[in-house]
Amino acid sequence: MTQLIAMQGGYRLLPFRFMRLGGQSSREILVTTDTGEYIFLSEEQLRALVDRQLRPGTALYKDLLARHFIYEPDGHDPLPEMAAQYLSRKDFLKQGPALHLFVTTLRCNHTCQYCQVSRAPLGGAGHDMSEMDARHAVSRMFESSSDVLTVEFQGGEPLLAFPRIRQIVEEVVERNSREKRNVQFVITSTLHHLDESILDFAATHRIQFSTSLDGPAALHNANRPTPTRDAYERTVEGIHRVRARLGTDAVSALTTLTARSLEQPEAIIDEYVRQGLSSISLRPLSPYGFATKSAQRLAYPMARYLAFYHRALDYLLALNSQGTYLVESYTALLLNNVLTPFSSGYVDLRSPLGAGLGALVYNYDGDVYPSDEARMLVEMGEKGLRLGNVQQPLHELLASPAMQLLLASGVAETLPGCNDCALVPYCGSDPIEHYARQGDPVGHRAFSAFCQKNMELLRHLFVLLRDGSEETQRILLSWLSRRSLADVSLPGYRG
Structure with missing residues (x-):
């Protein structure tokens, strides 16, 4: 109030x-x-x-x-x-979109039950980004005024269209020799299709990899099946190959939590420790795309996720206190919003919204969306959030009717249920999530899974900052600074 x-x-x-x-x-x-x-x-x-x-x-x-x-x-x-x-x-408002996602192909060898996008067979035609669309997308990216640009390749499985990745990276590097931006490259991949030529190219251009690891072998293989039933083994092999060639920090992983995942937080976290990973992102299921068709088998009420999260966070804090450094990435993002005067950069926690203003998605067919979630809504028969096509200039895309709709509902401080919430300085509006779940970009906050999740995670975080032991607070600060516990000292008293 x-x-x-x-x-x-x-x-x-x-x-x-x-x-x-x-x-x-x-x-x-x-x-x-x-x-x-x-x-x-x-x-x-x-x-x-x-x-x-x-x-x-x-x-x-x-x-x-x-x-x-x-x-x-x-x-x-x-x-x-x-x-x-x-x-x-709110400094991000002075910048243009910094995150640019290139969907190079929809082809994939997985049949994940919670997949958010449609999948095309490995040899399917008409599901790859064209050379011309890729060139236009690179031009749109450099029309952004942001000094920092992240190029992220997604799919499907983007490595199945590696020639397109090569083209985009080389054109970005050539263009940036004049533009002088700070450019980073990330490939989101299962890592099943790595070869030495891909690793050589990644080493030359300092490309990072992001992959999915849902937990130990039985859980990962159940969540992310492949015809050969060895998804876990091949992903772990890929993690080791990237590290051996590019360095320990060149690959990160995240987990998507199905109903069966919620029963084993310790086993999931232990798998990340076993693989030597330094961060884990405990993501609940998405309401988008193909995932909605599997909801009855895989989904769960938000209350179950929150109970899982509390248990997982307790276990992570215990492991860190014993000398095992493992960060829960979403907690670190929330900590950044609470303890620093800067935005975390995470588009879902921005107000005004980050979709479109902070991120753009160039789909395989040349269409442009304000976020990956907006692209996924296409699989639900909803094309209302399409901004336009890669051939249109950036200023035209950002002035599109879809962008105006999102902007009108993208300032959390003005939304009913958010404007008087004590947590609004640290949260976002995410109108696309509310559009997907409630059919309206404003939504009803009392029934919002987005609000239920973020309010409880922030509430719990503040309780830890208030009541937690000195050891707990040092661990949380080490997550924020990404430094070892031994290097972290507590700041002045906060209240």
């Missing part, structure tokens, strides 16, 4: 929101500002704050003053500092 109360004399209140966290602490109320500052207060302290009963000179008074919950009319003007903080958090 936003509080802005005009007073006569003494200190004045600046805008803030609050919510009850629960837990054992007497400071059960989280209070936040638009600039992302936060503090934990007891109910008595909150009432004293609002009723203007706080005594100047106390530690709490000084803390609230420094973090811009209050100000003194005859004292320091807080607005320039607050404006600078807010501009820093």
Whole structure:
């Protein structure tokens, strides 16, 4: 609930929101500002704050003053500092789209039950990006004003169209010899189709790989079947090959959680430890594309995912305290939004939205979408979020009716249910998810799986920051900084 109360004399209140966290602490109320500052207060302290009963000179008074919950009319003007903080958090708005996804093919040798996109047979025709569309897409990418550009190749299985990847990378490198941008390349792949020529090319251009590892062999093979029934073995072999040729950090992995996955968080995490991976992303099932057809067999209520997440996070914290460094990537993104004045860069946690403004997808057929999720909606018969074609200039794509629809519902601070939420400074709007689940880009936050997930994960994170042991807080900070636990010291007291 936003509080802005005009007073006569003494200190004045600046805008803030609050919510009850629960837990054992007497400071059960989280209070936040638009600039992302936060503090934990007891109910008595909150009432004293609002009723203007706080005594100047106390530690709490000084803390609230420094973090811009209050100000003194005859004292320091807080607005320039607050404006600078807010501009820093929304700095991504001054940039153009930085993430550019090239869907080089729909062909794939997997038949994953939770797949979000249609699949084409390995030898199928008409499912690969053309040379001309690829060239146009590269031109659209360089029309972005972003100094940092990430080129990510997706599919299907993008390595099945490696000549197209080679073309795009070489054209980007040649163009960038004049543009002087900071360009990164990532291939999202099963790693089953690696060969030495691909690894040589990746080494030359410092290409990174991202793959899926759903857990131990039985679980991975059940979730991601192939005709030869050896998906796990070939993926693990691919991870080892990339590391041996390109270095330990050249490959990352994530897991998609089916109903059977939720029964074994420790086994999934142990598999990542066994493979020597430094991060794990515990993703719930998506509501897009082919995944909706398997929902009855694979899906679960969000409450089950959240119970899994709590158990998995407890296990991860225990492992880290014992010397095994393994980051939960989504938690690290949330920590970035809470503990730093900068955006995480993750488009789903941006407000205004990241889709289109921060990311673009060039489909195999030349169509352009604001996000991979918008592309996946095509598989559900929904083409309303198509921005246009790669032959259109970027400014035209970003002025399309679909983009205007998303922009109108893409500012979380203005949405019913979000505008008075204490967690909105750290969250996003994600209108595409609500469009997919509820048929409306604004959606109804009370029934939103996106809100249910992020509100509980953030709430739990704040409880850990408030009540967690010094060891737990050092672990969380090590995830944020991506440094070993021994190198991390706790910052000043936060509330």
